[in-house]
Amino acid sequence: MVKAGKDVVRLREGEFGQAIQNMKYLKPDALITSELRMSHAQKAFELLEKDPANQLKIILTV
Numbered sequence: 222m223v224k225a226g227k228d229v230v231r232l233r234e235g236e237f238g239q240a241i242q243n244m245k246y247l248k249p250d251a252l253i254t255s256e257l258r259m260s261h262a263q264k265a266f267e268l269l270e271k272d273p274a275n276q277l278k279i280i281l282t283v
Contacts, residue, residue, distance in 0.1 A: 253278045253279075255276060259282065259283050
């Protein structure tokens with residue numbers, strides 16, 4: 222079982238860097254549907270529950 226875990230790590234190595242490189246081809250801002258202050262975190266969860274189809278990513282700011 223440990224060996225299998227090592228195999229997974231070996232197969233996944235380097236993919237995170239590639240994902241970061243691919244971000245230049247995307248428009249990540251389009252994924253952000255709401256931005257709320259951390260003090261309004263409860264409202265963020267309510268938005269997710271009320272309208273999950275239209276809430277892709279909610280950013281909580283400090």
